[in-house]
Amino acid sequence: MPRVYIKTFGCQMNEYDSGKMRAQLAPAGFVPTDDVDDADLVIVNTCSIRDKPEQKLHSFLGRILPQKKVRPLTVAVAGCVAQMDGGKIFKKYPTLDLVFGPDAVGRVREMVETARTRRVLDTEFFGTDGYPFSSDLDPDATGKVGSFVTIAKGCDNRCTFCIVPTTRGDEASRPADQILAEVEGLVGQGVREITLIGQNVNSYGLKVPGMPTFAQLLREVHAIAGVEVIRYTTSHPRDMGDDVVACYADLPKLASHLHLPVQSGSDRVLRRMKRFYTRARYLEVIEKLRAARPEMNFTTDFIIGFPGEQDVDFEDTMTLMDAVRFEGSFSFKFSPRPGTPALRLMDEAVPDGVAQARLQRLQDRQRDLQIEAHAALVDQTLRVLVEGPSAHDEGVVCGRTSTFKMVNFPGDPALSGQWVDVKVTRAFANTLRGEVVGGELVAP
Numbered sequence: 001m002p003r004v005y006i007k008t009f010g011c012q013m014n015e016y017d018s019g020k021m022r023a024q025l026a027p028a029g030f031v032p033t034d035d036v037d038d039a040d041l042v043i044v045n046t047c048s049i050r051d052k053p054e055q056k057l058h059s060f061l062g063r064i065l066p067q068k069k070v071r072p073l074t075v076a077v078a079g080c081v082a083q084m085d086g087g088k089i090f091k092k093y094p095t096l097d098l099v100f101g102p103d104a105v106g107r108v109r110e111m112v113e114t115a116r117t118r119r120v121l122d123t124e125f126f127g128t129d130g131y132p133f134s135s136d137l138d139p140d141a142t143g144k145v146g147s148f149v150t151i152a153k154g155c156d157n158r159c160t161f162c163i164v165p166t167t168r169g170d171e172a173s174r175p176a177d178q179i180l181a182e183v184e185g186l187v188g189q190g191v192r193e194i195t196l197i198g199q200n201v202n203s204y205g206l207k208v209p210g211m212p213t214f215a216q217l218l219r220e221v222h223a224i225a226g227v228e229v230i231r232y233t234t235s236h237p238r239d240m241g242d243d244v245v246a247c248y249a250d251l252p253k254l255a256s257h258l259h260l261p262v263q264s265g266s267d268r269v270l271r272r273m274k275r276f277y278t279r280a281r282y283l284e285v286i287e288k289l290r291a292a293r294p295e296m297n298f299t300t301d302f303i304i305g306f307p308g309e310q311d312v313d314f315e316d317t318m319t320l321m322d323a324v325r326f327e328g329s330f331s332f333k334f335s336p337r338p339g340t341p342a343l344r345l346m347d348e349a350v351p352d353g354v355a356q357a358r359l360q361r362l363q364d365r366q367r368d369l370q371i372e373a374h375a376a377l378v379d380q381t382l383r384v385l386v387e388g389p390s391a392h393d394e395g396v397v398c399g400r401t402s403t404f405k406m407v408n409f410p411g412d413p414a415l416s417g418q419w420v421d422v423k424v425t426r427a428f429a430n431t432l433r434g435e436v437v438g439g440e441l442v443a444p
């Protein structure tokens with residue numbers, strides 16, 4: 001049986017696309033492998049959101065392509081870097097067999113077949129009307145507790161720092177019947193937790209008259225028997241409507257955690273980023289969600305050192321952090337991406353040392369907030385959906401609460417997919433440690 005190794009960089013959309021590639025390749029006999037040296041086909045699914053993942057692609061290719069001299073091997077580059085720089089990559093690496101963008105994922109099997117006889121470059125965009133979302137189920141989802149389901153692709157926003165509209169094109173919403181059928185299929189494979197994904201899930205369906213809204217879609221997914229937890233990502237604060245907030249009051253399976261990227265706490269910087277919300281609007285959304293679901297846990301993204309960010313802007317970000325008390329965040333120094341409008345602001349670039357010092361301060365405060373929030377959970381009993389064995393500790397399993405807290409505790413891997421009550425015994429910055437209370441399983 002031929003083996004396929006897929007290296008995935010970047011976001012959940014890329015992970016999901018990798019799953020679709022595995023599904024596409026399965027009928028051609030390809031079996032997934034975790035060992036790159038054992039693979040007949042290697043696909044690197046790339047990310048262009050920052051500079052670093054791009055550099056990782058080049059170092060990965062530098063290691064893998066020489067293997068083609070000593071064994072039969074097909075090597076492909078997929079994803080956002082392929083979409084953006086496909087032609088250049090194709091030229092730079094003459095032994096590369098295949099380069100294709102996110103819109104070509106559904107054709108991977110044919111392209112791999114063609115690559116036996118000639119090199120293939122496919123970075124065409126589909127239009128958004130009738131966009132061909134793939135309905136194949138990732139064979140790797142079998143036996144897993146959670147799975148992603150894409151509900152939309154691309155983005156119609158034009159945040160000035162972001163390259164996604166260039167690499168993934170305009171937004172297209174997937175028909176609801178396809179989404180619901182995929183959720184049902186995954187539940188049939190044993191999946192209990194569904195994460196709906198898209199670049200901006202909140203604007204789902206708004207472009208096409210008659211399509212359900214995101215809030216209506218949440219309600220339909222909630223009605224599917226066997227779904228235990230519903231998460232979604234990514235949300236744009238501007239599009240977080242009251243109808244979605246109401247779901248938190250009405251839908252118990254909707255997780256008590258929301259990743260809501262704020263990027264900055266300064267109105268001036270938010271304007272320059274073209275985010276189309278203010279700090280006050282962001283805080284209002286948080287307040288409404290907490291009113292609907294008091295136990296909500298919020299995480300976010302920050303870009304530090306956006307061109308023109310001054311000390312006073314950064315202080316606004318720090319005070320917003322404390323106002324919300326985020327319990328996790330992804331934070332990065334601004335990294336200029338080719339072709340984005342923010343490049344025009346580079347004459348106001350923040351010196352690297354200043355940006356680095358601000359980032360460090362923010363990350364230190366973030367860590368303190370997490371430690372404080374987790375310390376408050378010690379001695380509390382939390383309901384945890386078990387995901388499987390811990391990657392680090394033998395005899396230990398891990399799972400997540402509805403609030404997205406990772407809890408490790410001694411237990412049998414056979415508990416995977418079950419809810420257990422776990423008493424928290426120790427708190428760390430990123431995880432909790434606990435023990436099953438009385439060894440009793442809890443009905444979902």
Ligand code: SF4
Nearest residue numbers: 155157159162164199
């Ligand atoms: S909403 Fe903004 S940051 Fe998010 S994908 Fe669209 S353009 Fe990029």
